[in-house]
Amino acid sequence: xxxxxxxxxxxxxxxxxxxxxxxxxxxxxxxxxxxxxxxxxxxxxxxxxxxxxxxxxxxxxxxxxxxxxxxxxxxxxxxxxxxxxxxxxxxxxxxxxxxxxxxxxxxxxxxxxx
Amino acid sequence: xxxxxxxxxxxxxxxxxxxxxxxxxxxxxxxxxxxxxxxxxxxxxxxxxxxxxxxxxxxxxxxxxxxxxxxxxxxxxxxxxxxxxxxxxxxxxxxxxxxxxxxxxxxxxxxxxx
DNA sequence: AATAGTACCTAGTTTGTCTAAATAGTAGTT
DNA sequence: AACTACTATTTAGACAAACTAGGTACTATT
Numbered sequence: 277x278x279x280x281x282x283x284x285x286x287x288x289x290x291x292x293x294x295x296x297x298x299x300x301x302x303x304x305x306x307x308x309x310x311x312x313x314x315x316x317x318x319x320x321x322x323x324x325x326x327x328x329x330x331x332x333x334x335x336x337x338x339x340x341x342x343x344x345x346x347x348x349x350x351x352x353x354x355x356x357x358x359x360x361x362x363x364x365x366x367x368x369x370x371x372x373x374x375x376x377x378x379x380x381x382x383x384x385x386x387x388x389x390x
Numbered sequence: 391x392x393x394x395x396x397x398x399x400x401x402x403x404x405x406x407x408x409x410x411x412x413x414x415x416x417x418x419x420x421x422x423x424x425x426x427x428x429x430x431x432x433x434x435x436x437x438x439x440x441x442x443x444x445x446x447x448x449x450x451x452x453x454x455x456x457x458x459x460x461x462x463x464x465x466x467x468x469x470x471x472x473x474x475x476x477x478x479x480x481x482x483x484x485x486x487x488x489x490x491x492x493x494x495x496x497x498x499x500x501x502x503x504x
Numbered sequence: 505a506a507t508a509g510t511a512c513c514t515a516g517t518t519t520g521t522c523t524a525a526a527t528a529g530t531a532g533t534t
Numbered sequence: 535a536a537c538t539a540c541t542a543t544t545t546a547g548a549c550a551a552a553c554t555a556g557g558t559a560c561t562a563t564t
Contacts, residue, residue: 282522286551295500304542315499322521324522325522328544353529353542375496379497385409395553396553397520400552438514439551442551443552446551467511469512
């Protein structure tokens with residue numbers, strides 16, 4: 277199983293998080309699990325990568341964070357819920373364009389017959 | 391034009407260089423131009439990224455380098471010519487697999503309808 | 505002599521992922 | 535009660551690879 281992690285991910289994680297949040301808000305651990313699920317076991321993403329990414333994105337105004345209310349029915353550790361902002365939505369569109377350009381160019385270079 | 395550079399490239403450059411060299415040996419500057427051509431103006435790759443990458447790859451035994459002979463017919467700065475080694479060829483196969491896995495996973499996450 | 509293109513080199517900066525820990529609540533087991 | 539495991543968040547420090555921003559040197563053209 278080719279593991280996707282580290283340098284390969286650099287610069288691509290933010291778009292992936294934006295994309296996951298487009299389907300609905302979610303807390304950090306949930307975003308992590310959604311990404312790992314979507315990665316089908318090949319995506320090795322750690323908490324230590326995701327949480328700092330979320331903080332950067334919050335600072336950049338791409339996502340808005342709130343603490344889950346105390347009086348929610350569930351028990352367990354508090355969760356911080358992230359949602360896309362308008363700016364984040366625009367950034368997602370740009371991320372998709374960048375991804376397509378990137379995948380097109382690198383794909384062509386990697387796959388073109390010798 | 392979406393520019394492909396910096397963090398986006400991290401971890402992907404080595405495979406691209408291997409792939410370009412599969413089509414035939416070449417010197418550093420030539421590899422740079424070939425990549426920029428293949429990138430159709432979108433790939434912003436600098437010498438300061440490529441040369442160190444070539445040194446790393448030489449050290450890792452993926453490519454073999456030699457100085458162009460002095461008595462070659464052309465005039466101009468000396469060139470250092472890089473060629474794939476057997477190990478480099480094997481690594482290229484692995485790079486392609488990794489690329490496909492990466493592009494598949496990230497593509498699915500980026501493009502999947504919300 | 506000035507400019508531009510080819511060709512290589514490299515010290516130092518940047519930055520985002522990862523390592524590796526810590527904290528804390530809940531649930532199930534022995 | 536003690537344990538293990540899972541959920542959930544936090545963060546200091548390490549690391550590595552692309553980049554910045556220069557430098558050298560030869561050739562050709564204006």
